[in-house]
Amino acid sequence: MNTAPLPFQLFQRAFLASLRDPHRSRAPDGVPTGRWRVYRELLYNKIEASLAACFPNSRALLGPRAWTRLVKAFIAEHRCLGPCYREIPDEFMHYLQARGPGAADPPCLFELAHHEWMELVLMIAEAEAPAEIDPAGDLLANTPVLAPVLSLSCYRFPVRAIAPDRSGWSRWKKRAVEAETVPHFMLGFRNAEDEVRFTELSAVTAQLVQRLIDQDPAQAVTGREILWRLAVDSGPPDPERFVSYGAATLLELRAQGAIVGVRRSPNPSNETLRGT
Template sequence: MPAAESLRAQQFRLAAHLRDPDGAAPPPGLEDRRLKIYRDLFYNSLQGLLAGNFPVIRKLLGADAWHVLVRDFYREYRCSTPLFPELPREFIQYLQERGDERGDPPWLLELAHYEWVELALDLSEAGLADASFDADGDLLAGVPVLSPLAWPLAYAWPVHRLSPDYQPTAPPGDATFLLVQRDATHKVRFNQLSALTFRLLQRISEFPDLSGGEQLRALAVEAQAADTDAFVAAGREMFKQLHADGVVLGTRIP
């Protein structure tokens, strides 16, 4: 075998061993004491990065189950990017593909997304300068503009409440609606949303050319409101609060 091919084969065999020490033999002639240094270095680096991004999952699973999960990820998944900040996203992709036969908690994937989204918004390069809007525009007559730094989220599980003392085995009857937002000081914070507020924000993204008034009237139909005018009046106050909180920036400039 040519030297280059031989070296490549050794590298792949070493990589397979580092990923799965119990299932893949290392290249011949390497002292196990030296191999252990690399096994520990690679795994501990990966585990440390994931633990820093998913501290709640690590705490809820406990040390043993956490290390089993990380070992599974390390052994089975092939990341599509070499960038360390993208590793949490790759971990979520792995959980999506992992299947239900492993006995994982049913809330694991949603909790992972909830923990990841804080990092994602913190690293987002979006800014208010990217949006064109009239901050003083009439939010019902004009087309509302959402902040690119405010993301509405919906979960079947109450991910913000999970703790060692609260780990439900079935999702509650009502979904959990949250808003993750990055403020002017670059701090990321979460707030709970009502179902109606979440749906309004969702509709603005789904139907970006409708005025605020049109959004509210359509939402009144969805909600089967008995009094559309009263619903729209209450919706105006909702828009005022969203504008004050920086979630709705203003209206689109024609």
């Protein structure tokens, strides 16, 4: 339905355009500058407050001038589709992704921001643990079940370690991507106490967690089978030993809260029933 804009809508669009990007779009004629500035400041402060709350380290890494510039560019260039104020950080991540790395950005900025954002995402995600799990069941003989709110990210930078040292942030501002050779696998999840936890995983544990994420719940594959397949695919000399190491890893993940329990492996009579 394309209809010609009504006269009052021309004013609305011009006004919003000037609020977003005062350098490109002048305020409509007849709008008092002082009152226009009230709206511009409210807008900037609101967006900045949301981003500062979600991205405190990214903000500190950039420093006040670069941060202000980035926030202003976000307001000017991005169209926020999410109707909720708390979605501003999501919109900011969309913006950073679409914009690509800025020439003056510290190379680790995007990953640091992503990691900070994940904390918010995991905190408010809606998923709840399925009811029919056994928290203490055997992880090899049954299907291990991951925490319902969980994410596995692969970073080039050790995002948990990005922090100021004696020279402030300068080390992280300069540190080049090329310097990073080993990927950092970061597992984030919400535990049974509803707290968000992060833990860095080895490459092989990350593969194991990825296979658990990819499990089709209808398949009821046991922990032993998952480990065995992983061993066969990645080819260690002794799969049996690999499975016993893997069993210890599964236990550790459960102790941390990333695995919440097991879905019982169906007994033969159930199999028959399901087959009918």
